Amino acid sequence: MTSTRLYSLALLVVLLVAWDLFCRWTGISALVIPAPLAVAEVLWSGLASGYLWPHIWVTSAEMLLGLGLGCAIGFSCGVVLGEVDFLRRLLWPYVIASQVVPKLALGPLFIVWFGFGMTSTVVITALICFFPLLENTLTGLQLIDPRKRDLFRMLGASRWQTLARLKLPSGLPVILAGVRVAVVLALVGAVVGEFIGGREGLGATIIAAQGMMDSTLMFALFFVITFLGIAVYQFTIAVERRLLRHHQKGLAL
Amino acid sequence: MNFLDIAGISYAYGDEASVVDAVDWDIPTGAFHCLVGRSGCGKTTLLKLAAGLLVPSAGRVRIDGRPVDGPRPDVGFVFQAPTLLEWRPVLENVLLPISLRGAVSAEDRARAGELLHLLGIGDLEARYPLELSGGQQSRVAIARALIGGPDLLLMDEPFAALDAMTREELQADLLDLVAARTTTVLFVTHDIAEAVFLADRVAVMEAGAIRARLEVPIARPRAAELRHDARFNALCLDARQAMRAPLAA
Numbered sequence A: 001m002t003s004t005r006l007y008s009l010a011l012l013v014v015l016l017v018a019w020d021l022f023c024r025w026t027g028i029s030a031l032v033i034p035a036p037l038a039v040a041e042v043l044w045s046g047l048a049s050g051y052l053w054p055h056i057w058v059t060s061a062e063m064l065l066g067l068g069l070g071c072a073i074g075f076s077c078g079v080v081l082g083e084v085d086f087l088r089r090l091l092w093p094y095v096i097a098s099q100v101v102p103k104l105a106l107g108p109l110f111i112v113w114f115g116f117g118m119t120s121t122v123v124i125t126a127l128i129c130f131f132p133l134l135e136n137t138l139t140g141l142q143l144i145d146p147r148k149r150d151l152f153r154m155l156g157a158s159r160w161q162t163l164a165r166l167k168l169p170s171g172l173p174v175i176l177a178g179v180r181v182a183v184v185l186a187l188v189g190a191v192v193g194e195f196i197g198g199r200e201g202l203g204a205t206i207i208a209a210q211g212m213m214d215s216t217l218m219f220a221l222f223f224v225i226t227f228l229g230i231a232v233y234q235f236t237i238a239v240e241r242r243l244l245r246h247h248q249k250g251l252a253l
Numbered sequence B: 001m002n003f004l005d006i007a008g009i010s011y012a013y014g015d016e017a018s019v020v021d022a023v024d025w026d027i028p029t030g031a032f033h034c035l036v037g038r039s040g041c042g043k044t045t046l047l048k049l050a051a052g053l054l055v056p057s058a059g060r061v062r063i064d065g066r067p068v069d070g071p072r073p074d075v076g077f078v079f080q081a082p083t084l085l086e087w088r089p090v091l092e093n094v095l096l097p098i099s100l101r102g103a104v105s106a107e108d109r110a111r112a113g114e115l116l117h118l119l120g121i122g123d124l125e126a127r128y129p130l131e132l133s134g135g136q137q138s139r140v141a142i143a144r145a146l147i148g149g150p151d152l153l154l155m156d157e158p159f160a161a162l163d164a165m166t167r168e169e170l171q172a173d174l175l176d177l178v179a180a181r182t183t184t185v186l187f188v189t190h191d192i193a194e195a196v197f198l199a200d201r202v203a204v205m206e207a208g209a210i211r212a213r214l215e216v217p218i219a220r221p222r223a224a225e226l227r228h229d230a231r232f233n234a235l236c237l238d239a240r241q242a243m244r245a246p247l248a249a
Ligand SMILES: Nc1ncnc2c1ncn2[C@@H]1O[C@H](COP(=O)(O)OP(=O)(O)O)[C@@H](O)[C@H]1O
Pocket: B013, B019, B037, B038, B039, B040, B041, B042, B043, B044, B045, B046
């Protein structure tokens, strides 16, 4: 472990201790800010009793389904718009306009369409993940070294070959950066989607805890969601590193 | 018989002034011609016109008697930078021209390996481009241009970014390789000594036009010691004066 990592870990301990001391000294109500040990206890019993696991599973499934669906559709649309000039020019103003639409605000409408439960949350998550992939795929496909383009022309490569063997691999760093953004948004999408229309899942459980004024449980859920996010994000970065290990060093992480 | 036959070609980017202006040039089959000129005088543009990557606004280009209407498989092009695919290993980069045309056979692989061996990087075929030095990358680019057995090789300052020692090694290797195959070569450089060492004939370009042509009547094969020969230096001086002439006038 490097010394900076040790310091980072030490900082975490300092923060936890400071939090604990703050709760003790001010005697603040557990309803406002629960003590760290109480949170840890609730977290542990939630995990040990098996109460939290179904919710973790539901939220993870929604997040991954939405992420996969949104990335796949966003990527495909990005490739089509990147390859067909006419469509790109026709649709670009709408793509830009739809960027600023607050997608989560469509949640209530999706509940009308798809009902309460997983489907509407997956759709919201997919919609949120769609845009970074669309935009980054489109950008990645346009950013080709003109010399490499000439090389492929010189070698008589077909359009399909140029796409598959030049544009996609050389745009991969930009496309994967879009995936990274989508991963972060997917967790927000899944949790907030559950706030609006979930029966199960970590977001729905937060709303339930809020109904019971159980701040300690809300804090515990907050930590579970954070861990989930870190795990998926680290996994994405590991995959990205692996895929880009031969690309330009400046473009890789 | 002229393999490359350029007659009165001109080219302008957009509405700007002509970058290549009424250039005539013939290269006999198997000859090695060099084009020297200052940066920005239109050398790359002329090479792209010869390759069919650009279409001339006037004049015509013939290769092997046939008019050029686009890039052709029997022409190899080496770009100013190695232009390798960073995500493919060296051997796959060399085989790219073949794999774009169809399946790669075991013989193709053997030939690629042999080319890399001749260029002195036979043991690097599994490496990736970013794990190579600049000189090694240039060698890979040359191997890629030669793998299809081109009859015409167009080279755009391929050694410009290399140190003097590496450049001299590559010049010697290139001469060996093209001599073995009677490849016709048009080689662009801004280095006069490089041009004189490589070429049968050197053309000096300025502001889009060929200002002077200079025969190099030195026998082949040419050894590295030639660079210290009085005749060689006299030819370099001639070429340099041809480049300076309009400024002195
Ligand atoms: N794609 C382009 N668009 C517009 N102008 C260009 C382009 N490429 C080159 N030029 C211009 O054409 C001139 C000749 O360029 P080039 O053929 O690359 O010269 P050289 O290879 O001799 O350095 C330069 O003035 C350059 O600015």
